[in-house]
Every structure is written in structure tokens, then in C-alpha cells.
Amino acid sequence: MKPIRVLIVDDSPVVQSVLTTLLSSNSDIEVVGAASDAFDAKDMIIEKRPDVVTLDVEMPRMDGITFLKRLMSFRPIPVIMISSYTWENSMRTLEAMDIGAVDFIAKPREDVKTGLWKLKHEIITKVRTAARTRIKPYGLFGKNGKRVPAASMTNSDKIIAIGASTGGTRAIERLLGSMPPNVNGIVIVQHMPARFTRAFAQRLDTLFPMDIKEANDSDRLNRGKVLVAPGGLHLQMAEDHREYYVRLQDGPPVKHQRPSIDVLLNSVAKTAASNAIGILLTGMGNDGADGLLAMRQAGAFTVAQDEATSLVFGMPAAAIKLGAVEVVAPLDDIPDIVLSRLKSG
Incomplete structure (x- = not known):
């Protein structure tokens, strides 16, 4: 069985390193690359053809929400958002879920390295689940149904x-x-x-x-x-x-x-x-x-x-x-x- 190919998109070298080591410790997951911004991520998605993408909400040059909209419109792929514990990011993460992200991981507020390792089971489970989901292009989900009087x-x-x-x-x-x-x-x-x-x-x-x-x-x-x-x-x-x-x-x-x-x-x-x-x-x-x-x-x-x-x-x-x-x-x-x-x- 082929391993799940994962691309990490995060501007933090620490997060990139921890997620790469953490995910690669499982034989059924292969990290195919790490991108620091949306533009590098776009090129790597075309080249590496990952099965799952982990995507930071906050990034330079183009934020994760904007990139997610573009990605879901033209090349739908299972995405797991990585979001810090702030009110603004909580709302943006929910927006990402509405756009088409499969799930999210709440980034630890302190000691990110240790905190992510404590979330190892959750992260791996969500990556495995994401790889099995069916993703539709953004905009094909329709609006909320009819209002009942x-x-x-x-x-x-x-x-x-x-x-x-x-x-x-x-x-x-x-x-x-x-x-x-x-x-x-x-x-x-x-x-x-x-x-x-x-x-x-x-x-x-x-x-x-x-x-x-x-x-x-x-x-x-x-x-x-x-x-x-x-x-x-x-x-x-x-x-x-x-x-x-x-x-x-x-x-x-x-x-x-x-x-x-x-x-x-x-x-x-x-x-x-x-x-x-x-x-x-x-x-x-x-x-x-x-x-x-x-x-x-x-x-x-x-x-x-x-x-x-x-x-x-x-x-x-x-x-x-x-x-x-x-x-x-x-x-x-x-x-x-x-x-x-x-x-x-």
C-alpha cells in the first residue's frame, strides 16, 4: 500500500521540522516537502502531487485562507489547517472549514515543539482520515437550504x-x-x-x-x-x-x-x-x-x-x-x- 504523501505549508521552520519528523515516524506517511508560503506551495503541489496538505492560517505574501480558496477552486485536495489559539484565527479557521478544509489542528500557544509532539496521535489520525475524504471544488457545495416558515x-x-x-x-x-x-x-x-x-x-x-x-x-x-x-x-x-x-x-x-x-x-x-x-x-x-x-x-x-x-x-x-x-x-x-x-x- 502506497504511503500517504503529505506537503507541509508553514512559515515556521520549527513547525516544519516537528511535523516532518512526527509524520515521517509512521511508515504509512511520507512527507514530500515543506513550503514556507503559498507561492512555493503551489509549485510543490503541482510537482509533488501530495495526498494531503497541512496549511498554516497565518503566512507571509498570501494568507492560508486566500490560498485555500484558490486551491479548492482549481485543484481540490484534502487540507488540514494549522491555527493558533486566538479569537481572530478561530473565526478564520471556521471560514476555512466552510471553504473546504477537512479539519484543523490547534497550534499550542507555548513551546510549540513539545506541544505538537503531545498532539502526535491527533495529527496522525487527522492526516490518515483526510487522505480518505472526498473533496469537491469550492463553490459546488451550494448554499444553505430553504428556510421553513x-x-x-x-x-x-x-x-x-x-x-x-x-x-x-x-x-x-x-x-x-x-x-x-x-x-x-x-x-x-x-x-x-x-x-x-x-x-x-x-x-x-x-x-x-x-x-x-x-x-x-x-x-x-x-x-x-x-x-x-x-x-x-x-x-x-x-x-x-x-x-x-x-x-x-x-x-x-x-x-x-x-x-x-x-x-x-x-x-x-x-x-x-x-x-x-x-x-x-x-x-x-x-x-x-x-x-x-x-x-x-x-x-x-x-x-x-x-x-x-x-x-x-x-x-x-x-x-x-x-x-x-x-x-x-x-x-x-x-x-x-x-x-x-x-x-x-
Whole structure:
């Protein structure tokens, strides 16, 4: 089996050196070169034909976002963004995901060399996953789907729990784009570090009419409210006097994830039982599969994104294999399926 050919694009010699050594330590990965700016990267992509590119957000002469747009328009290739922990870069990284980047790695704020080595498992896993993804040219993804009028909603008080990982930011945007402003309360776990989840929630809030925010402990999940689990904390559903709210906990990672989709969905199964809808979107690994099964066994309606529209089919496939999924559907069909279920009670 041929090794995964990786091109590193970063203006930091330290990052270039660490990533080269780290990735090359695996027999199934070959680093074919390192470029310090977008112009060198363009030439090396044509010459080396890499399978995956790691791309720094901040670079001289042309920033990573501008280069990514050009790359996705003319030569789509799996790209993993390398971003530092700043608010501005968090928002730019989310923009990169919308353009077509497969995933991102949060660059350590201090002692980059040691910090990157601590992320070895995450980096290698994301490179391997990226190499298996299907990339479309930028501009062929379409805009968010049709807006559903508020009048089409019913008085159902079911809550909606959504889990996503790799490719999930764009999938969630498309799903919310076809939901009405007064949609039932939605809670989301998207695998993402702290700070980035806050930026993600703020971005969603600027795009859609719902009240969307990063969750705080004890936030109520009312109609028209969308809560995003904060990076670094687990989110669980709770209930008092027939009103749902969230609890945040700093427990150990579950399936290498915190927040964990399983933690959320298991709590929804216990708290809401049949009064809930569970949705599992694109992502690597199997987080969410057990939780979705618990929801279905508790009487909830469960949906998974199909393989054709998933950037990575790992999580949905794992849930389907377990028998946790009632309906498997293309991403753009899921909003209508969910709204129809809400109407039917």
C-alpha cells in the first residue's frame, strides 16, 4: 500500500521540522516537502502531487485562507489547517472549514515543539482520515437550504440532539439553514477545542435567526434556542418541572473526546426518552454510536447522515452497524425528515 504523501505549508521552520519528523515516524506517511508560503506551495503541489496538505492560517505574501480558496477552486485536495489559539484565527479557521478544509489542528500557544509532539496521535489520525475524504471544488457545495416558515411548526416539545465531528461544521450549517426560527430546542456536540466552539457558536448565531450560543451550565433549552457544547467540557441534559436544561462537567475524555457525543446522547436518552430526536452527522471514529442506540432503545427517533454526503462516514457507519439508526438520509433531506417527525408528534 502506497504511503500517504503529505506537503507541509508553514512559515515556521520549527513547525516544519516537528511535523516532518512526527509524520515521517509512521511508515504509512511520507512527507514530500515543506513550503514556507503559498507561492512555493503551489509549485510543490503541482510537482509533488501530495495526498494531503497541512496549511498554516497565518503566512507571509498570501494568507492560508486566500490560498485555500484558490486551491479548492482549481485543484481540490484534502487540507488540514494549522491555527493558533486566538479569537481572530478561530473565526478564520471556521471560514476555512466552510471553504473546504477537512479539519484543523490547534497550534499550542507555548513551546510549540513539545506541544505538537503531545498532539502526535491527533495529527496522525487527522492526516490518515483526510487522505480518505472526498473533496469537491469550492463553490459546488451550494448554499444553505430553504428556510421553513415558523407557521409550519407544531407545539411538540421534543428536543433535538446533534453530534458531529470531521466535516461537521459545514453539515451543521446546512442543517440549521433549513430549520425555522422557532424550531424546537437544539443541543449540539461538535468535536472541537475550547475557544473554537465559542467562535463556532457565534458564527452560527450571525448566520441564522435562532438564538445560538455556546452553552453555559444550567442554560435552558427552549424553542428557538440552539446550544453548542463548549470545547473541553462534557454536556448532559437534565430536566425539572418539564423544562430541559444543560449541565457541564469536566470529566475524563470519552472515546478520546471531550465534549463527547455519547455523553450527550446517553443523557438525552435518560432524560427525554421518546421526547427527543437524535441526529448523528459526518465524523471519524465511533463517538455517538452507543448514545444514539440508547436513544433509540428509549423510544427516540434517530437519524444518521448517509455515506454519499458525509465527509467521513465513520460515526454514522458505526451507529448503523449497532442498529442505532432508524433513518439514514442525505444531509439535505434530514431537516424535512426531522420537521415531519415533529409535526406527527
